[in-house]
Amino acid sequence: MADVITYREAVAEGIAREMRRDTTVVCLGEDIAAAGGVFKTTVGLRAEFGPERVWDTPISEQAIVGAAMGAAMTGMRPVAEIMFSDFLACCWDYLANEIPKVRYMTGGQVTVPLVVRTANGGGLGFGAQHSQATENWALTVPGLKIAAPATPSDVIGMMAAAIRSDDPVVFFEHKALLATKGAPPPPGHVVELGRAAVVREGTDVTLVALASTVPLALKAADVLSGEGTEVEVIDLRCLVPLDAAAVLGSLRRTSRLVTVEENPYQGGWGATVVSIVADEGFGLLDAPVRRVAGECVPLPFADALEEQVIPTVDRVVTAVRQLAAY
Amino acid sequence: MDAAGLLACYERMAVIRRTEKAAHDLFLQGLVKGTTHLAAGQEAIAVGASAALRSDDYVFATYRGHHHALARGATPEECLAELMSRATGLCKAKGGSMHLTKAATGMLGSYAIVGSHLPMAVGAAWSARLRGTDQLAVAFFGDGATNIGAFHESLNLAAVWKLPVLFVCENNLYMEYTPIAEVTAVARPAADRAPAHGIPGEVVDGNDVVAVEEAVARLARRARAGGGPAVLEAETYRHFGHSRADPASYRPAEEVERWLKHDPLDLARGRLAELGVGTEAVAEADERARALVERAVEAAKAGPPPDPREALTDVWADGGAAWRT
Numbered sequence: 115m116a117d118v119i120t121y122r123e124a125v126a127e128g129i130a131r132e133m134r135r136d137t138t139v140v141c142l143g144e145d146i147a148a149a150g151g152v153f154k155t156t157v158g159l160r161a162e163f164g165p166e167r168v169w170d171t172p173i174s175e176q177a178i179v180g181a182a183m184g185a186a187m188t189g190m191r192p193v194a195e196i197m198f199s200d201f202l203a204c205c206w207d208y209l210a211n212e213i214p215k216v217r218y219m220t221g222g223q224v225t226v227p228l229v230v231r232t233a234n235g236g237g238l239g240f241g242a243q244h245s246q247a248t249e250n251w252a253l254t255v256p257g258l259k260i261a262a263p264a265t266p267s268d269v270i271g272m273m274a275a276a277i278r279s280d281d282p283v284v285f286f287e288h289k290a291l292l293a294t295k296g297a298p299p300p301p302g303h304v305v306e307l308g309r310a311a312v313v314r315e316g317t318d319v320t321l322v323a324l325a326s327t328v329p330l331a332l333k334a335a336d337v338l339s340g341e342g343t344e345v346e347v348i349d350l351r352c353l354v355p356l357d358a359a360a361v362l363g364s365l366r367r368t369s370r371l372v373t374v375e376e377n378p379y380q381g382g383w384g385a386t387v388v389s390i391v392a393d394e395g396f397g398l399l400d401a402p403v404r405r406v407a408g409e410c411v412p413l414p415f416a417d418a419l420e421e422q423v424i425p426t427v428d429r430v431v432t433a434v435r436q437l438a439a440y
Numbered sequence: 441m442d443a444a445g446l447l448a449c450y451e452r453m454a455v456i457r458r459t460e461k462a463a464h465d466l467f468l469q470g471l472v473k474g475t476t477h478l479a480a481g482q483e484a485i486a487v488g489a490s491a492a493l494r495s496d497d498y499v500f501a502t503y504r505g506h507h508h509a510l511a512r513g514a515t516p517e518e519c520l521a522e523l524m525s526r527a528t529g530l531c532k533a534k535g536g537s538m539h540l541t542k543a544a545t546g547m548l549g550s551y552a553i554v555g556s557h558l559p560m561a562v563g564a565a566w567s568a569r570l571r572g573t574d575q576l577a578v579a580f581f582g583d584g585a586t587n588i589g590a591f592h593e594s595l596n597l598a599a600v601w602k603l604p605v606l607f608v609c610e611n612n613l614y615m616e617y618t619p620i621a622e623v624t625a626v627a628r629p630a631a632d633r634a635p636a637h638g639i640p641g642e643v644v645d646g647n648d649v650v651a652v653e654e655a656v657a658r659l660a661r662r663a664r665a666g667g668g669p670a671v672l673e674a675e676t677y678r679h680f681g682h683s684r685a686d687p688a689s690y691r692p693a694e695e696v697e698r699w700l701k702h703d704p705l706d707l708a709r710g711r712l713a714e715l716g717v718g719t720e721a722v723a724e725a726d727e728r729a730r731a732l733v734e735r736a737v738e739a740a741k742a743g744p745p746p747d748p749r750e751a752l753t754d755v756w757a758d759g760g761a762a763w764r765t
Contacts, residue, residue: 140570166570172600177593180559184577185567187548187560188498207590211553212560214755220541220549221532222754256763257755280757308765356764390764 122292124266125155125231128273129193131301133163136191139277142169142178143195143231152197153233153292175204179230183213186228191277199234199248199286206251213282214257229276229283234262235326235376236424237290242412245289245420247376249324252284253353253383259307260353262286264328266296268351271305279307288325308355312364316346319370319434322361322387324350327374327425334430343438353383361387362395369400370437376424379407401440404433441491441650443715447725449491449649450708453483454729456507457705459516460680462737463506463523463537467684471741472523476537477504481647481679484704485610486511488652489578492660498548498564498577500557503538504610504678505550508580513545516736526743533746534754555585558594558607565598565605565669574664577605578656584615586629595637595671604663606656607634609673610646616682617690634671646674647704650711677702 119127133139141159143151147170150157160168171178175196182194196202202209209230216224236245252260259281263269269287276283313328314335323331328349335345346364350357365371371391373384384405391403409423441449460480466472479486486507493499501508509519514530522529523537530540538552548564551557561579568575585591586609598605609630613620626632634641644655652674659670677699681688688696709722755761 169601172593172596174593174597176590177559177562177597180556180590180594181563181566181597184498184500184548184560184563184565185570186563187543188564188567189571190567192563207553207556208559212551212556216541216549217757218754219531219535219539220543221530221534222759223531223541223543224549225757227757256761354763359765 119298124269128270179205179208199232234286245413262325310357310360314347316344451725458733479507484649488649492657503552509540512547520740528743555588565603583611583620598669602668631673646676
């Protein structure tokens with residue numbers, strides 16, 4: 115294994131590690147086999163595991179996720195790819211009505227151990243129908259677990275946990291992170307779902323981030339450190355289970371909170387995080403909370419426009435400065 | 441089908457008919473809340489198909505699925521207890537009429553979003569192939585489901601992957617309240633579309649349990665042998681309206697009369713007579729069905745209500761519902 119691995123390579127590596135150890139793991143999706151995925155996140159899987167374990171599908175999102183569900187109910191652990199997270203809407207019935215409810219409404223009779231992987235978020239100029247950060251759609255649905263790793267190592271570790279999970283997991287791979295690099299984790303690396311990471315320690319302000327906003331928050335922390343403000347950055351890594359204890363624990367050290375999310379402010383996961391803090395950690399706060407989030411517009415095409423509507427380092431820095439001075 | 445097999449099918453249909461009648465009566469007594477979608481009149485499809493299937497085959501059904509649950513091993517008592525919100529219900533009173541499921545006997549669920557379960561059956565058939573078994577998956581659905589996207593996505597995927605799945609359409613002529621013929625451009629909404637997806641589409645008298653059994657057995661043999669999926673459109677009629685709120689007054693009287701004369705239980709009785717089964721044996725089967733359902737009603741009524749704490753269980757595989765630390 116190379117000294118460094120890209121996020122996109124980590125996706126294939128994470129899947130491959132699980133396919134090697136468990137023959138019930140199978141992949142299906144559009145263009146994932148010989149083509150290696152439109153984002154090259156499944157390169158090598160078909161060659162190593164063959165056509166009986168890596169299946170190209172028609173452009174049929176309902177059939178992909180519905181078939182994955184049926185397979186998961188009958189002894190397999192399917193990993194289904196929905197190419198762009200915007201397309202989750204094409205199979206939303208399965209994500210909102212079928213997969214997450216069947217255990218409950220059958221009184222616990224049925225297990226659905228599947229992973230739906232998808233390329234999420236903006237930053238690459240794909241326009242309004244291929245750029246949304248949609249993890250909040252899934253957050254509204256009881257019964258789905260939600261993973262959104264920020265580093266190659268976490269991609270591999272969380273993929274292992276997601277595939278081994280007996281519960282359905284929606285796995286958001288952020289498009290803007292695909293080319294980022296990091297050290298590959300050792301064999302057997304598993305990152306438990308629902309365990310946030312403190313990726314930078316600090317004493318003054320807590321920044322809570324996810325996926326693409328983690329490197330953004332770290333860059334902002336560098337800038338702010340030069341100004342004498344020490345920021346603690348928390349990578350939530352999962353939205354369900356949500357590591358609220360990690361956020362509250364950090365606030366005990368910093369007493370100030372900013373959430374950084376790519377999706378629009380209204381209905382965003384940051385609202386859930388800050389409401390927990392308001393409910394259970396109000397006494398820990400020395401200042402109001404701030405949310406840096408996307409604008410409530412469809413994602414525009416041009417870079418200059420897109421930068422106006424999703425969080426930037428500058429916007430995070432400004433929010434933290436205001437809060438530090440409160 | 442031999443005489444003993446047909447008599448067993450007849451008795452099972454009689455149990456279903458009486459259970460549906462009991463569900464209807466219990467609703468009127470205020471003991472069943474929500475709604476029910478009764479399948480009285482459509483028993484021959486569930487029972488005929490089940491007679492042709494193996495115990496390890498998978499079945500997926502719709503919100504009108506009492507007959508499939510009962511044909512696939514659920515007892516009248518656990519079904520009625522579910523309808524009456526008892527802890528002893530098939531799904532611990534978390535599912536209700538529209539979600540009767542008995543996974544242990546291959547009844548993998550009743551799904552109330554029209555047509556949503558067709559891809560699941562495709563996936564179960566795919567899984568059987570991946571695991572190297574020759575299990576079959578069957579999706580039962582109504583005529584209304586043939587106009588949703590998942591129907592076409594499922595037929596195409598099953599065809600290109602040559603999967604052992606049977607799509608059995610229960611065409612009862614009405615898509616809820618609207619005649620299917622008014623909203624569909626082909627005469628046979630399921631069978632006519634199958635060839636467009638490279639799949640054979642057959643039509644059968646869905647009220648004739650023997651004809652259904654023979655058709656499903658033949659298509660099942662073909663699918664298990666690697667011949668791929670098939671569509672079977674079973675023509676039938678529901679005795680009640682779409683759901684509890686529907687008196688079905690939109691149906692022409694002569695149509696109702698014609699179909700009531702083509703009742704699956706009557707047809708089976710005729711066939712039993714042809715096979716030399718005496719009326720006494722049929723009466724005994726009827727009596728056993730009556731007694732079974734009567735006992736089931738009383739036992740279901742006596743079931744305890746669910747513990748309110750159960751509302752917060754069974755979301756996750758660990759049994760709980762916690763979404764955060």
